[in-house]
Amino acid sequence: xxxxxxxxxxxxxxxxxxxxxxxxxxxxxxxxxxxxxxxxxxxxxxxxxxxxxxxxxxxxxxxxxxxxxxxxxxxxxxxxxxxxxxxxxxxxxxxxxxxxxxxxxxxxxxxxxxxxxxxxxxxxxxxxxxxxxxxxxxxxxxxxxxxxxxxxxxxxxxxxxx
Amino acid sequence: xxxxxxxxxxxxxxxxxxxxxxxxxxxxxxxxxxxxxxxxxxxxxxxxxxxxxxxxxxxxxxxxxxxxxxxxxxxxxxxxxxxxxxxxxxxxxxxxxxxxxxxxxxxxxxxxxxxxxxxxxxxxxxxxxxxxxxxxxxxxxxxxxxxxxxxxxxxxxxxxxxxxxxxxxxxxxxxxxxxxxxxxxxxxxxxxxxxxxxxxxxxxxxxxxxxxxxxxxxxxxxxxxxxxxxxxxxxxxxxxxxxxxxxxxxxxxxxxxxxxxxxxxxxxxxxxxxxxxxxxxxxxxxxxxxxxxxxxxxxxxxxxxxxxxxxxxxxxxxxxxxxxxxxxxxxxxxxxxxxxxxxxxxxxxxxxxxxxxxxxxxxxxxxxxxxxxxxxxxxxxxxxxxxxxxxxxxxxxxxxxxxxxxxxxxxxxxxxxxxxxxxxxxxxxxxxxxxxxxxxxxxxxxxxxxxxxxxxxxxxxxxxxxxxxxxxxxxxxxxxxxxxxxxxxxxxxxxxxxxxxxxxxxxxxxxxxxxxxxxxxxxxxxxxxxxxxxxxxxxxxxxxxxxxxxxxxxxxxxxxxxxxxxxxxxxxxxxxxxxx
Numbered sequence: 001x002x003x004x005x006x007x008x009x010x011x012x013x014x015x016x017x018x019x020x021x022x023x024x025x026x027x028x029x030x031x032x033x034x035x036x037x038x039x040x041x042x043x044x045x046x047x048x049x050x051x052x053x054x055x056x057x058x059x060x061x062x063x064x065x066x067x068x069x070x071x072x073x074x075x076x077x078x079x080x081x082x083x084x085x086x087x088x089x090x091x092x093x094x095x096x097x098x099x100x101x102x103x104x105x106x107x108x109x110x111x112x113x114x115x116x117x118x119x120x121x122x123x124x125x126x127x128x129x130x131x132x133x134x135x136x137x138x139x140x141x142x143x144x145x146x147x148x149x150x151x152x153x154x155x156x157x158x159x160x161x162x
Numbered sequence: 163x164x165x166x167x168x169x170x171x172x173x174x175x176x177x178x179x180x181x182x183x184x185x186x187x188x189x190x191x192x193x194x195x196x197x198x199x200x201x202x203x204x205x206x207x208x209x210x211x212x213x214x215x216x217x218x219x220x221x222x223x224x225x226x227x228x229x230x231x232x233x234x235x236x237x238x239x240x241x242x243x244x245x246x247x248x249x250x251x252x253x254x255x256x257x258x259x260x261x262x263x264x265x266x267x268x269x270x271x272x273x274x275x276x277x278x279x280x281x282x283x284x285x286x287x288x289x290x291x292x293x294x295x296x297x298x299x300x301x302x303x304x305x306x307x308x309x310x311x312x313x314x315x316x317x318x319x320x321x322x323x324x325x326x327x328x329x330x331x332x333x334x335x336x337x338x339x340x341x342x343x344x345x346x347x348x349x350x351x352x353x354x355x356x357x358x359x360x361x362x363x364x365x366x367x368x369x370x371x372x373x374x375x376x377x378x379x380x381x382x383x384x385x386x387x388x389x390x391x392x393x394x395x396x397x398x399x400x401x402x403x404x405x406x407x408x409x410x411x412x413x414x415x416x417x418x419x420x421x422x423x424x425x426x427x428x429x430x431x432x433x434x435x436x437x438x439x440x441x442x443x444x445x446x447x448x449x450x451x452x453x454x455x456x457x458x459x460x461x462x463x464x465x466x467x468x469x470x471x472x473x474x475x476x477x478x479x480x481x482x483x484x485x486x487x488x489x490x491x492x493x494x495x496x497x498x499x500x501x502x503x504x505x506x507x508x509x510x511x512x513x514x515x516x517x518x519x520x521x522x523x524x525x526x527x528x529x530x531x532x533x534x535x536x537x538x539x540x541x542x543x544x545x546x547x548x549x550x551x552x553x554x555x556x557x558x559x560x561x562x563x564x565x566x567x568x569x570x571x572x573x574x575x576x577x578x579x580x581x582x583x584x585x586x587x588x589x590x591x592x593x594x595x596x597x598x599x600x601x602x603x604x605x606x607x608x609x610x611x612x613x614x615x616x617x618x619x620x621x622x623x624x625x626x627x628x629x630x631x632x633x634x635x636x637x638x639x640x641x642x643x644x645x646x647x648x649x650x651x652x653x654x655x656x657x658x659x660x661x662x663x664x665x666x667x668x669x670x671x672x673x674x675x676x677x678x679x680x681x682x683x684x685x686x687x688x689x690x691x692x693x694x695x696x697x698x699x700x701x702x703x704x705x706x707x708x709x710x711x712x713x714x715x716x717x718x719x720x721x722x723x724x725x726x727x728x729x730x731x732x733x734x735x736x737x738x739x740x741x742x
Contacts, residue, residue, distance in 0.1 A: 076420050077647055080406045081411070156407060156639065156649075157631070157632055
């Protein structure tokens, strides 16, 4: 397990950050590239204002993502509770530097963006709030390129059992 | 009753006398004497909904399939169903499997099911193959559906299950009694309760809630391996994937569900590669469309024994997947059918199968005395209150159908009239027995339509937009072209409001022409008083069975107006029948 200098494992700290504050700040030991929010250690304020997932990805990364079966998303087909939908992602891609979660139909598309320090297992689980039935998109930045996976998650008022 | 029974015996014994209706002599031996096949027999019942006694149950005249499901089993009704499965019109099987001339068939062939009759048939089919060569599996919805099961929280059905000899089961409505009652029942159940797709929530796991396997968080045992006919057969349980969505979450706060086909694949792979089983069976409560999709994605399952959607499908559907072929079945509901899967199992491989879905014709089967005694004893303390006649059925009262049924029209009438609302909503449950015209209705009959653990009625104020959104939402649970987004169940029933539905459309565009009984269109921004029951949110109104009983006792004239659903774009769809 990779450990940061404060003694917490990096993945643990990432999960805690994600759960507590959703937005992401860098861990301080990443190469500094000022061009776009995801590579910056500042809060990506503009990205969190975008209405559509395409605009949010563009604001965050400055490029577009291609769908990849190497990005494995685990999300329910039908949410048990739209307020806390468990979505997790893992990937076999190498050199992962960030993982972001977006909900296309939410008022603001970007839900969370996590930075993945070198040597960390690229595996993030979080719960997201969904306003209604929507595509959920996860974007993995690896080797400077963006890869994505998409799944529709239904938020329902409830059906009737057979 | 006596007259009908005599008529039946006459018909059965002296077929030639009927002239225009030539029929073979019918007896238990002619119907249930099966040719021996293979080395292992699995018997499967599902969705009996606690119907300990024989019942009438009319199969649907509307069971539409959309997208790739259109025109394929189980979305065939009436004549299209008979043609597809080669069932002779006017036969006992036509009566059991379809809605065609239901009332006529009911007179000729009588009730189906009943656990004492089922016990006789199960014992016969197990003894036919000899000891150690058979299993009896139940696909869930065994503990709910009657007043007796509701008041006893399913405990009555545990006793009946033990006597029937159920080896393993999975669940759906079983969960609506809550964890405490479920666990207390399972302690007494002599078989195994299997569910690969029920896990502790993170909070429950953190608090060390009880689990079969704390490492994975699996609440129940996922599979069992049984040796039958000298071969090792794995049975995996698949509970209903949407329990906390289709029912109040408060019954299962610590558990999460889902289809979880990736976890299932891992289990199957482990059973094949490590446990070296010879056959893998999935005992599923997914619903047939979900099972058909799952069979195309998960490899290594020989047969999916399915339930939930109450589809009585006489033959398995073969589904190809990258690992080979998986057979998918669905075994009907309310105790009407017993499925017989005969397997010829070789080393590590099922060589061949033979499948039959046998209607349980109560009048052909002598009730098992021990089971009959148990049923009578269990009913005795409760049934006395429920057997008095409240009213008579003014017409054939049935529930099953995608959009409406006369039984739910009656319930909607009761809600509107007793709770004084313009509109009533009633859930599209698929259980609930059928009453023949003129038949006395008792509290027990009312409970057979309403016995749930959340029966409270409510009156709510809803805008036209909210009402339409609810209808769209439920309709998508039924007609989403991707079965993984369906939940089973039928369309919510409406009183006081008619509409048009285009099932092949997408969500938000299926429902149109919403019109109140007085002919005025439902207005988006206007508010309406709506009555309902079985809400997933906690309610405090009188139980719906009391509301319905009060309405029946009031003697108000029955509302015979048409259910008021106009279907669009269903021309040529064999999931709708003119035989109603």
